[in-house]
Amino acid sequence: MDYTIWAELDPALKRINGRAEVIYHNNSPDRLQFLFFALDHNALKPGSAASYNLQAIASEASRSRAQARSEAAGFIIRSVSDGAGKALQWEIRDTNLQVQLPKTLASGARQSIQIQWTLPLTDKVATGARSGFEVLDDGVPIFVAAQWFPRAIAYTDYAGWQLKPFLQQGEFSTEFGDYRISLTVPANYVVAASGALQNAAEVLSPDQLAHWQAPSTTPTHMVDEIQARDQRATSTGESIVWKFAGEDLRDFAFSASPAFMWQIQMDNRGRKLQQFYPREAAPLWERFGLAAIQHTLTVFDTALFPLEADSISIVNAAGFGMEYPGLATIATRPERPLPTAEQPAWNRSTKYDFIGTVIHEVGHNYLPMRVNTDEREWAWLDEGLVSFIEYRAEHSWEANFDVIYGEPRTIAGYTDSASSQPIMSSADSLHRKIDNAYNKTASMLNTLRHLVLGEDVFDLALANFARNWQGKRPMPGDFFRAMETTAGTDLSWFWHSWFYQSHSIDLAVAGIRIDDQNLPITPAESIEPSALAHTVGKIRQFVVDKSPHLADAYTESLADPLPEITPVSAANEHNESGTKHWYTLEITNHGEGLLPVPLQLIFSDGSQHRITVPAQAWMRAREQLALQLQLVKTLTGVCTDPLWLTPDTNRNNNCVEVQSP
The missing domain is CATH 2.60.40.1730 (tricorn interacting facor f3 domain)
Known part of the structure; x- marks a missing residue:
């Protein structure tokens, strides 16, 4: 032209x-x-x-x-x-x-x-x-x-x-x-x-x-x-x-x-x-x-x-x-x-x-x-992807930037509302375009990056998509295929649940057994963490640090220290007795959305371990997942999604304290 x-x-x-x-x-x-x-x-x-x-x-x-x-x-x-x-x-x-x-x-x-x-x-x-x-x-x-x-x-x-x-x-x-x-x-x-x-x-x-x-x-x-x-x-x-x-x-x-x-x-x-x-x-x-x-x-x-x-x-x-x-x-x-x-x-x-x-x-x-x-x-294919990268740019400007889009916790109410629509809705038919095309897309891409694929794999996949389609006109399917090809994994379940459907997710700890004996559990508080940009995203350097003249009366330093992310572990370090027990964790999803389950296990000696149950575990488990772990330490607490990487609609049922038998 x-x-x-x-x-x-x-x-x-x-x-x-x-x-x-x-x-x-x-x-x-x-x-x-x-x-x-x-x-x-x-x-x-x-x-x-x-x-x-x-x-x-x-x-x-x-x-x-x-x-x-x-x-x-x-x-x-x-x-x-x-x-x-x-x-x-x-x-x-x-x-x-x-x-x-x-x-x-x-x-x-x-x-x-x-x-x-x-x-x-x-x-x-x-x-x-x-x-x-x-x-x-x-x-x-x-x-x-x-x-x-x-x-x-x-x-x-x-x-x-x-x-x-x-x-x-x-x-x-x-x-x-x-x-x-x-x-x-x-x-x-x-x-x-x-x-x-x-x-x-x-x-x-x-x-x-x-x-x-x-x-x-x-x-x-x-x-x-x-x-x-x-x-x-x-x-x-x-x-x-x-x-x-x-x-x-x-x-x-x-x-x-x-x-x-x-x-x-x-x-x-x-x-x-x-x-x-x-x-x-x-x-x-x-x-x-x-x-x-x-x-x-x-x-x-x-x-x-x-x-x-x-x-x-x-x-x-x-x-x-x-x-x-x-x-x-x-x-x-x-x-x-x-x-x-x-x-x-x-x-x-x-x-x-x-x-x-x-x-x-x-x-x-x-x-x-x-x-x-x-x-x-497709409003999301430009607005959502831009909002997703905007999230990183804003968080890296200064520690207390008022970021609008991209935090999974901010879309929980929308995904659970009657007005929720699939991301793959035609732009003109969106009732709440900002919530959907901008924030939901950016938030779920953050979930995909930090919970599903990992930062290195996701970032390479996104860059390959953008470079290969520069000067061309991609459709949603082109984006989906490009991400899967570079990542080397099937993500059809993710696109289906979070782009083609208007699903929500509500993870809960429904029960815990040890060697087939039910353990008493009581609800515990799910403490809200910092933005994922500062936890799993590990953004700790800011524009205002390099250019102090850009700081003003509203600029604040990052108050909380970087949380220690314990590597994935079966938590089988030996205790004094070395006795092993089979724990069964019953995890329920009261929503329809499909995602991996991030879990935090808390033990009597004060140590904590984090594991992530792949999304594929839900394929046969359906509404409730019985996760069996052989542990030598005494389990005293369990939290689902401790870093708030999912748009969980009810945080009151995410964490429990466990009483020993």
Whole structure:
């Protein structure tokens, strides 16, 4: 796919006027009668499928959003023609543009399509759209142009065209393409965009150009607060053209405003790290923004593959965080203009929301921007995998980071609720998308990593999947097979229970016998451990340790010591008598979910041993597992899942004290 686009941002009328030449390469084995392009902004129009989907929610927030969208016009298509300028037949099908070709497009052939359009932009916050405008208190706008041009819809060998309408929950399914973009904006505007800036000498001052051509490894202002103040106050009525280009991009987005301050820094791989923000966001962004981008790339490069990119940018604009190739929008701003010795400019939750959102949205440069998953169908395959790696990145920022996704204990209530759905549910059908696609996926992948496969095996399998599918479009089955192949083990039971079904798990110690004699047991407390990132994950070094200037009033040290993880043992060290007894542990699962059973055995001499019963032991045991152990020590206590590696729904029945006969 090749896009050449000329577009003009009209701030007065709050619209984009554009024309594009699209060269569609038919890489499929099929002859194509039609081409389809996404018109995602049509989801805002009254009468769209998305508008009725919004009304079905029946809440005050949805009614307010529907009202804000009542004047939305969506895409206004001016013309569609072939490369010679001959008009083609076309129809708008809700959020899709269907173009009939003059003759079928053969496999291996290509077709030039020319499209002219106008896109009126809407209030980004009021309409709940990813794209649109925000007006700051002094009347200065910030524009975010996302899904702003007709984008070629994916055609796959497994499903044909992805023609589901855009309902604003299932996200995007697009093709890789080469982009040449010319953006005309007012001369006092700064532009952030996907791709690489092509005409820096024409749009930057000599000082800016020097910084651009030789970026520092420390943060440098391209536009500082004084320059941004002048931009906000000055409009000559003149225009300037910013040109960008990118190869093998999944999409292209840009943001423009006279309010933008602009910082740049180069990382150790030669990637330009950039952030664009108004003065209202400056205290928070200048403290953490570029460092958060760099930390994200370090963690994701290690977990998946080194990301090849000219630049990675974040932009501050109201609404909610969203990702595009090389560009992410993030809404977070501090509450107070100036910090004090006792109180930063930001609240505790604001700090962690900002850094966490940077990690999540920048992490999407790997998935789905390079590993090109079908977001319209499978939300978890990008959101869940990114949230899983985000968990490690957040926990390694500082010890007390308020991590949202990835801890198995946090999904126990969801898995036990009536609204629980399988992870393998279509994105648009998810009732609680965050709980399901983000947190449940991330949490169960942590369980798979730490309880089922082990860190070394899991990490190699995930990296092999990402590297082998970079530049391709994997389906869920491709992920499942890739993990199993590298791990060298069957995981069908795991996918079935935790991805294809909405199972829960509730492990309990139901009884203990010694030499066929029942022992009295009493419930014991299951003490909540630290996050698994700090126990089995063994994260003990943090970004703030290496860069103390990133610590603030909310930063705390890790209070608890690293727990000693006793190696798997049959616990048969000889005691004084050397007498061996057969203990039978009756372990019950009151749920349907299938997982290995981690057990902690506590003995009268104070020692503890941990063993893990493989999931396959449940295949014949069904609801209750009778585990027989020959021990020489006197057993005084048993706990299931002592490190909380599973989403156990009831911790009150996990641990018991055992009375000797």
